[in-house]
Amino acid sequence: MRVVIADDAMLIREGTARLLEEAGVEVAGKACDAQQLLRIVATEHPDVAIVDIKMPPTHTDEGLAAAEQIRSTHPGVGVLVLSQYLDSRYATRLLEHHPEARGYLLKERVSDIGVLKDAIQRIAEGECVLDPTIVTRLIKRQRHRGPLDDLTDREREVLALIAEGRSNLGIAQALVLSPKTVEAHVGRIMAKLGLGDTPDYHRRVLAVLAFLRA
Amino acid sequence: MVTCHDSVVGGSWRTVASARAGALALGALGAAFGLLTLAAARAAPGGSFAGTSWVGAVAELTAGWALIAAGVAETWRRPASRAGLLLVGAGIGWFFTEWNNPGVGSPAAFTFGLIASALAAPLVAHAALAYPAGRLDSRLDVGVLVFAYAGAGLVLGLLPALFFDPGRQGCSLCPANLALMRSEPGLASGLQQAGLLLGLAWAAALVTAGMRRLVRASPPLRRMLWPVLVPAGCYVLLAGADLVHSLPRGTLGNDPLDYQLWLGEAACLVLMALGVSWAWVRDRRTRAAVVRLVIDAAQSPPPGGLRDVLAQMLGDPGLELAYPVGEPPRQVRADGEPASAEPGGDETVTPLARGGRTVAVVRHRAGLLDDPGLVEEVAAAARLGMENERLHAEVLAHLADLQAAQARIVAGGDAERRRLERDLHDGAQQRLVALALALRLPAPQPGEAPDPRLTSLIDQVGYELRLAIDELRELAHGIYPAVLADEGLAAAVEALAETCAIPITIGHLPQGRLPAPVEAAGYFLVAEASGLIAALPGAEGATVEAKQEGDRLVIQITSDAAAQPAQDLEAALLDVSDRVGALGGRLDAGQTPAGAITIWAEIPCGS
Numbered sequence: 001m002r003v004v005i006a007d008d009a010m011l012i013r014e015g016t017a018r019l020l021e022e023a024g025v026e027v028a029g030k031a032c033d034a035q036q037l038l039r040i041v042a043t044e045h046p047d048v049a050i051v052d053i054k055m056p057p058t059h060t061d062e063g064l065a066a067a068e069q070i071r072s073t074h075p076g077v078g079v080l081v082l083s084q085y086l087d088s089r090y091a092t093r094l095l096e097h098h099p100e101a102r103g104y105l106l107k108e109r110v111s112d113i114g115v116l117k118d119a120i121q122r123i124a125e126g127e128c129v130l131d132p133t134i135v136t137r138l139i140k141r142q143r144h145r146g147p148l149d150d151l152t153d154r155e156r157e158v159l160a161l162i163a164e165g166r167s168n169l170g171i172a173q174a175l176v177l178s179p180k181t182v183e184a185h186v187g188r189i190m191a192k193l194g195l196g197d198t199p200d201y202h203r204r205v206l207a208v209l210a211f212l213r214a
Numbered sequence: 215m216v217t218c219h220d221s222v223v224g225g226s227w228r229t230v231a232s233a234r235a236g237a238l239a240l241g242a243l244g245a246a247f248g249l250l251t252l253a254a255a256r257a258a259p260g261g262s263f264a265g266t267s268w269v270g271a272v273a274e275l276t277a278g279w280a281l282i283a284a285g286v287a288e289t290w291r292r293p294a295s296r297a298g299l300l301l302v303g304a305g306i307g308w309f310f311t312e313w314n315n316p317g318v319g320s321p322a323a324f325t326f327g328l329i330a331s332a333l334a335a336p337l338v339a340h341a342a343l344a345y346p347a348g349r350l351d352s353r354l355d356v357g358v359l360v361f362a363y364a365g366a367g368l369v370l371g372l373l374p375a376l377f378f379d380p381g382r383q384g385c386s387l388c389p390a391n392l393a394l395m396r397s398e399p400g401l402a403s404g405l406q407q408a409g410l411l412l413g414l415a416w417a418a419a420l421v422t423a424g425m426r427r428l429v430r431a432s433p434p435l436r437r438m439l440w441p442v443l444v445p446a447g448c449y450v451l452l453a454g455a456d457l458v459h460s461l462p463r464g465t466l467g468n469d470p471l472d473y474q475l476w477l478g479e480a481a482c483l484v485l486m487a488l489g490v491s492w493a494w495v496r497d498r499r500t501r502a503a504v505v506r507l508v509i510d511a512a513q514s515p516p517p518g519g520l521r522d523v524l525a526q527m528l529g530d531p532g533l534e535l536a537y538p539v540g541e542p543p544r545q546v547r548a549d550g551e552p553a554s555a556e557p558g559g560d561e562t563v564t565p566l567a568r569g570g571r572t573v574a575v576v577r578h579r580a581g582l583l584d585d586p587g588l589v590e591e592v593a594a595a596a597r598l599g600m601e602n603e604r605l606h607a608e609v610l611a612h613l614a615d616l617q618a619a620q621a622r623i624v625a626g627g628d629a630e631r632r633r634l635e636r637d638l639h640d641g642a643q644q645r646l647v648a649l650a651l652a653l654r655l656p657a658p659q660p661g662e663a664p665d666p667r668l669t670s671l672i673d674q675v676g677y678e679l680r681l682a683i684d685e686l687r688e689l690a691h692g693i694y695p696a697v698l699a700d701e702g703l704a705a706a707v708e709a710l711a712e713t714c715a716i717p718i719t720i721g722h723l724p725q726g727r728l729p730a731p732v733e734a735a736g737y738f739l740v741a742e743a744s745g746l747i748a749a750l751p752g753a754e755g756a757t758v759e760a761k762q763e764g765d766r767l768v769i770q771i772t773s774d775a776a777a778q779p780a781q782d783l784e785a786a787l788l789d790v791s792d793r794v795g796a797l798g799g800r801l802d803a804g805q806t807p808a809g810a811i812t813i814w815a816e817i818p819c820g821s
Contacts (some may be wrong), residue, residue, distance in 0.1 A: 009644050015651035022656070057228040059640060060700050084639050086687060087697045107643075108683050111650035111676060142717045144755060144774075213708075 001122060004029040004044060006037035006054040006066070007082070016050065018109045023113050025120065032056075034066040041074055047124040052107070053083040053090065059140060064093055078123035082107045088134055088213055095128055095209070099165070099202045104128030128165040128205055135163040138212040147193050155192075158185045162210050167201055230293040237289035239299050244282045244306040248275055251309040256319025263468055265312075270473070276310065277480035280487035281341075288490060296348030300341040307337030308483060309474070314466055316380070316388040322517075325392040328378065329371040331466065332413070336362040338483065339420040342446030343427065346438060346493065351427065358423045362416040370409030370466075379403040379417075400789065407463050410457050417454030421447050432579055433530075437695030438496070441489030449482035520599045522549060524576070532561075534577040537604040539611045545575055548603045550610025553577070566600070574600045593795045620796035621731065628734050631694035638690040643683055650679040685815035695737070703733045707740050707758055714756075715748040718756040719774070728767060732819040736760060736769050736791045739801070742790045742815040743771040750777040750811070764821040766799070776809030787813065 003025055007013040010032070017027040029040035033056045041049055049070060053063035067079040078101035081094055091104040103123045109115050110130065119129045139148075139160055151159065154175075161171045172182045190197060190204070193211055198204040252274055255265030255568050264274035282305035289298030290464035311334050314329030339362060343355050350356050372393070378390030379397035424447045431439055456475045468476075503523050521535040536545035536553035545553040557563050557577050565572045653672055656664075690696075698706035704723035711718035727733070740758050747756045755774040760767060783803035784791065791801045806812050 009648065012644065015648060015655060018655055019651065054640065059636070060696070084643060084687060085696060086691070087695075087699060087705075088712060089697055089705050089709055108647050108650055108680055110647065111654045111679075113654065137712060138369060141712050142714060142755075144717045144719070187563035213712075 001048075001120065001124060002026045002028045002044065002046040002141045003048045003050055004031065004037065004040050004046045005050045006031040006033045006034065006055065006063070006074065008051075008055050009052070012052075012107075012110060016116075019110070019113050020116070020120075023117050030040075030127065034069075037066055038069060038073070041070055041077055045074065046077060048078040048080055048101075048120050050080045050120070053081050053085070054206065061090065064090065067094055067102065078102065078120075078126075079169070080105060080119055080123055080129070082110065086134060086137060088138055088209075091130055091134055092209065092213065095130070096206065097207055099128035101126050101128070103165070104134070105129065105131045106133055108138065122170070127167060127170075130164050130203060130205075130209070132160070132164055135160050135212075138163065138209075150192050151189065153183055155189050157187050158182065162186065162189070162204060164214060165205050222296050226327045228289075233293035237286050237302060240299065240306075241282045241286040241301050244302055244309075247281055247306060248278045248282075248516045249307050251278075251312045254318055254323065255312050255315065258315050258319070259467060261315035261317045262312055263473055273480035274309070277483040278305045278308045280484050280542050281308065281338075284487040284490040285341075287494075289369070290348075291494065295346065297341070297345050298348070300337075300344050301487075302347065304334075304338040304341040304483075307334040310334055310516055316385050316740050319389060320393050321389040322789075324389040325375065328375040328391060329393065332366040332370040332409070332804070333363075335417065335420070335450055338446055338449055338486070339424070342443050342486065343420075343423060345442050355423050355427070358416070358419045362420055365409065365412040366415040369405060369412050374402045374405040374409065377405065402414070403464050407461075410461050410466075413457040414454060417450050417457065420450045421454075425431045426457065438493050438534075441491075441492045442486055445482045445485035445489055449479050452479045454481065460606075494709055500790075519548075520603050530579045532579070535600075535603075536575045536577065537600075537607045538572055538575065539604070539608040546607050546611040548607050548610075550612075550614050573604060605609055617798060619791070621798075624793055625731055626733075628694065628731065632699060635690045635694040635696060638686055638693070639696070643690070646679055646683050646686065650676055650683070653679070670702065694734075698737050699730070703728060703760065706733070707760075710737075710741055710744065711758075714744050714746060716744070717755035717774075718744055719755060719757040720771070721757060722759075723760050724767065726761045728762075728819050731797055732767055732817050735790070735797055735815075736767060736816055738793060739769055739787075739790045739813070739815055740771060742787055746783070746786055746813075747771070747773045747777070747811060750779065752777060762819070765818060767817045767819045769815050769817070771813045772806070773811040776805075776811075777811050779805075779811060783811070783813065790815075 001024075003020060005017055005020075005027060007016070011030065013030055017030055021027055028044040028046045031040050034051075037049060037051065037103075040046075049066075050067055051063040053061060055062040055066075058082055063081045063083070064154055067081060070077050070079055079094075080103040083109050086106070094104050101123050103119050105115070105119055109119070110212035122129055139156065157175060158171055159190055161174055166174065168179055168186065168204055170180045171177070171186075172179045175182070186204075187197070190207075193208075195204075195207045195211060198207055252264055252271055255262035255274070256271070257265070259265035262270075264270040282302050285298045285305060285414070287298070288295070288301060292298070310327070310330040312331075313323060314331035315327060316324070318324050318327060334357060340359055343359065344350055347718055350359070375391060375393040375734070376395040376400035379394055379399060379402070380386075380391055382397055383399045383402065395597075424443045428436055428439055428443055454476050456466070456472060456479075459471055459475065463515055466472075503526075521533065524535060525531055525533040534545055534547065535554060539546055544553030547553050552573075554577060560579060561577055562579070564576045564578065566574045566576060655674055695706050695709060697709045702725075704725055707718075707720060707723060711720060728736075744756050750773070752775060753773060757772050757774060758769075759771075760769040762768075779786075784801070787801060787803060794801045794815050794817055797817050799815060801813070801815040803811070803813045
């Protein structure tokens with residue numbers, strides 16, 4: 001597994017790189033802004049680029065713009081955006097059109113090598129990843145009575161994992177369930193939320209996110 | 215070009231009084247001269263126009279006296295202008311024509327008639343071309359008048375008189391010519407002939423000069439000029455026609471056609487005098503309109519009303535009236551808004567002053583207020599109204615200043631909030647993340663098992679760090695949400711709905727970007743109002759809606775269920791209310807008939 005890291009904060013850039021290297025991930029390059037990142041991606045062709053959302057010059061959403069650019073120039077490279085923002089808006093901007101091989105985690109996840117490595121792994125395999133805290137926030141959002149109230153606790157757990165971008169197999173592993181049981185849960189959840197049967201994994205994630213954000 | 219007129223133009227009272235007295239004396243002399251002229255004409259009707267009939271007598275006196283009266287009155291109204299004296303002069307000049315009468319008896323009077331009888335036309339033209347300021351606008355006008363005076367007074371008057379010998383030229387009844395230098399009948403009639411021909415030239419030149427002046431005048435000045443210039447032009451045309459008629463005869467005369475033309479001339483002069491008085495009627499109407507406005511203003515002041523009256527009365531729709539306020543003075547309109555900085559290409563600025571102090575400034579089309587008398591009139595008539603409007607404008611300007619200051623304070627506060635938010639995100643939070651990361655980097659401890667107590671402590675610290683990062687994030691978001699600055703009002707309200715303690719239903723929100731202070735005011739209004747509703751007992755939810763109506767953003771937050779506010783809503787929303795107020799908007803809080811709480815605000819969002 002080869003990654004490149006783009007972050008303008010040296011401590012975080014270097015620390016993340018060291019942590020990843022010790023966990024057996026090859027760090028093919030380090031960048032401190034979007035331009036440098038794009039150059040390294042072009043030469044190194046990594047599996048995944050880990051990108052801070054705020055980089056010079058404006059320190060707002062350069063990471064999202066870089067992800068967009070990487071999609072058009074190097075469609076095979078996955079992107080994990082690290083962000084300070086909990087608002088689902090930024091995550092939605094990253095995922096809404098092309099969720100394949102894209103991930104959005106809160107910045108502090110870099111200190112949890114397990115989570116970080118898992119995310120990179122999944123992105124490299126083409127899955128999409130959304131930070132559990134953001135998903136929890138969306139699910140806990142105050143709503144008028146609706147289909148969400150009809151879900152059982154287990155179904156809510158499964159729903160959260162769907163929103164985090166997990167595949168059925170991933171959900172089965174996380175909850176220690178058989179894939180068949182997970183499939184049955186997923187079917188019921190989608191029916192209860194009125195989202196229909198969406199066999200495609202990425203469209204399923206987007207449908208659930210749209211439902212939760214509405 | 216900036217012209218400055220004081221409303222007490224005309225200097226001291228002594229000057230004013232002497233100008234008036236002079237005009238009055240000259241007018242009285244002129245009027246008496248008219249009577250004398252008529253008496254002379256009636257004594258020798260054969261060589262006269264006025265002496266032949268009552269109609270002639272009336273025409274003679276009416277035309278002359280009308281001009282004299284108009285001249286005296288003009289001087290009375292505007293002592294500083296010589297226009298009145300010139301009009302009196304034209305009236306007196308009109309009587310000269312009658313003295314070209316062989317039957318007049320006295321050699322002195324006869325000689326005067328020989329020399330001066332043709333001077334009426336240049337005198338009338340002079341009065342008309344110099345109206346209303348009493349001075350000639352251009353060198354061309356001066357040249358044309360010199361030409362006319364020379365043609366009428368010298369070539370047609372003095373020069374032939376020097377050689378005209380009445381006895382030898384078939385006028386046995388004529389008195390002696392006192393100006394006769396040498397008896398040269400041929401030269402005298404030759405000069406007469408030349409004078410008549412030259413007369414055609416100067417008459418044409420005078421009419422052309424008058425037309426040129428009318429064409430070049432600004433529309434308002436032209437409205438004032440034509441009632442005077444057109445009759446004067448007609449008069450000169452008729453005088454020219456008489457010259458044409460006189461050419462075959464070789465000398466000015468008084469046959470029936472001459473008489474008809476002379477009657478026409480008299481009528482033109484009466485009209486010219488009426489034209490002068492028409493300007494007074496117009497001024498009076500302006501004054502009356504301004505006075506009416508002042509009276510109206512005492513009840514309910516219409517800001518800018520005075521400008522409208524002046525614009526209408528002076529015929530310049532683009533006219534602007536500005537008042538100097540503040541220290542150092544800057545110019546504001548009646549509504550307190552800053553006045554246009556510089557006059558445009560064909561515009562002039564005329565200060566209206568009282569007692570050496572500029573009360574108001576009129577920006578108007580060039581030429582509109584060139585006549586100092588008019589400025590005087592405007593300043594005098596509009597004085598009360600201007601004082602009233604100026605005070606009003608001053609108050610409004612101060613209010614605008616205060617509001618601008620308030621808006622600057624809010625904008626400054628927002629910038630500070632934004633900076634704080636960034637500092638927290640990019641500084642403190644970043645450092646905590648780096649710290650959490652550093653904590654996880656294992657120190658190389660070859661061959662040694664990690665101390666379980668140390669591992670547990672590190673986990674503990676990591677957990678605490680994560681909590682600190684979370685709290686910092688919430689704090690930064692509360693100070694100024696990044697999503698508001700990055701993505702606008704709609705995105706920020708959506709983000710707000712994700713964390714609000716009650717369900718928020720989002721109706722229509724404007725998707726485009728608005729000026730940052732408007733977005734901030736809208737966002738903090740929704741945040742405060744939904745928080746307020748969430749705190750009410752039995753709160754079920756709230757609905758947020760915002761739309762752009764013209765150049766205003768209208769936002770409404772309504773509670774989904776009926777509720778009784780525990781406190782005064784407007785007091786609870788004071789901060790947001792100040793924000794909205796600083797942008798010139800307004801906020802209203804109350805209950806719908808069904809008992810739901812509704813908070814409504816309207817914010818101007820023109821940049």
